[in-house]
Amino acid sequence: MQAVVIPLLFMVVVIINWGSSVNCEVMMDVLDPTCGFTELPFNTSLYQIHKPYDLPVAQRYSFVDGIHDLWVYSTDKPLYNGSTTHPRSEIKIGYTYSSGIWQFEGQGYVPKGTNGVCIMQVFGASRRATSLMLRVYNGSLTYYQSAAIVPEIFDRWFRLNVIHDVEAAMLKVYVDGVLLLVVADHGGKSHYFKFGVYGQNDMSSCMESRWKGIRVLYKNVTSRV
Numbered sequence: 001m002q003a004v005v006i007p008l009l010f011m012v013v014v015i016i017n018w019g020s021s022v023n024c025e026v027m028m029d030v031l032d033p034t035c036g037f038t039e040l041p042f043n044t045s046l047y048q049i050h051k052p053y054d055l056p057v058a059q060r061y062s063f064v065d066g067i068h069d070l071w072v073y074s075t076d077k078p079l080y081n082g083s084t085t086h087p088r089s090e091i092k093i094g095y096t097y098s099s100g101i102w103q104f105e106g107q108g109y110v111p112k113g114t115n116g117v118c119i120m121q122v123f124g125a126s127r128r129a130t131s132l133m134l135r136v137y138n139g140s141l142t143y144y145q146s147a148a149i150v151p152e153i154f155d156r157w158f159r160l161n162v163i164h165d166v167e168a169a170m171l172k173v174y175v176d177g178v179l180l181l182v183v184a185d186h187g188g189k190s191h192y193f194k195f196g197v198y199g200q201n202d203m204s205s206c207m208e209s210r211w212k213g214i215r216v217l218y219k220n221v222t223s224r225v
């Protein structure tokens with residue numbers, strides 16, 4: 001069902017077990033993308049909510065039964081008074097990095113009707129804001145506005161893994177454990193992960209995404225050798 005944007009699915013198997021803390025389970029002949037990475041702590045001290053500046057967090061975010069629910073309206077105010085950016089309700093993960101191999105993992109859910117929105121980003125680039133945006137348009141998960149990574153994303157939980165190898169300047173996106181996108185990053189020296197909803201072009205009046213099982217993982221580049 002899922003389009004293989006870049007047919008590198010089987011490159012997954014060349015990932016080597018570097019012997020770090022995450023177990024390397026092979027599922028359906030594909031190595032788990034977290035294999036060889038070390039999981040870092042993720043708790044309320046390690047993230048912040050970015051939301052319309054005039055509203056309390058609780059009007060655009062809830063955390064119930066382990067599910068982060070983030071929503072925003074196209075008519076909402078931006079993050080800062082005076083900003084020209086579109087409205088957002090996003091979690092900014094508090095690990096800012098400039099080297100190494102970093103991984104975001106989360107189970108995501110986008111309700112039908114959400115459109116024109118970024119649901120996950122790797123912030124930081126050279127001469128632009130981001131190195132990666134995963135957006136939702138017309139019911140598909142897309143890389144910025146290009147071809148669908150997953151043609152039908154609505155109303156189901158999916159597992160998302162995004163790996164950013166800073167020295168290699170490469171990003172890999174896995175959905176449900178399958179490598180679907182390998183792209184160059186956009187440079188830059190300072191990065192972090194965000195997820196939730198951040199309005200883009202063609203915003204629906206309400207935009208929402210839900211997330212659980214968020215993990216941040218890291219691999220020290222020196223362990224490559």
Ligand SMILES: *[C@@H]1O[C@H](CO)[C@@H](O)[C@H](O)[C@H]1NC(C)=O
Nearest residue numbers: 040041042043044045046047
């Ligand atoms: C979050 O994790 C960090 C690192 O382990 C720890 O220092 C901090 O106390 C934790 N904060 C909360 C609110 O649990």
Ligand SMILES: *[C@@H]1O[C@H](CO)[C@@H](O)[C@H](O)[C@H]1NC(C)=O
Nearest residue numbers: 053054055077080081082083
């Ligand atoms: C936003 O900025 C304008 C111009 O500085 C100011 O008049 C207004 O009171 C500010 N609004 C809020 C909600 O802070």
Ligand SMILES: *[C@@H]1O[C@H](CO)[C@@H](O)[C@H](O)[C@H]1NC(C)=O
Nearest residue numbers: 136137138142144145146202
């Ligand atoms: C979504 O569908 C509309 C209407 O068919 C089309 O104009 C638009 O280009 C599509 N957006 C993307 C990103 O494919």
Ligand SMILES: *[C@@H]1O[C@H](CO)[C@@H](O)[C@H](O)[C@H]1NC(C)=O
Nearest residue numbers: 099100218219220221222223
């Ligand atoms: C990466 O490994 C090197 C060499 O073992 C160590 O000096 C450095 O502190 C490590 N970096 C992190 C962020 O763990």
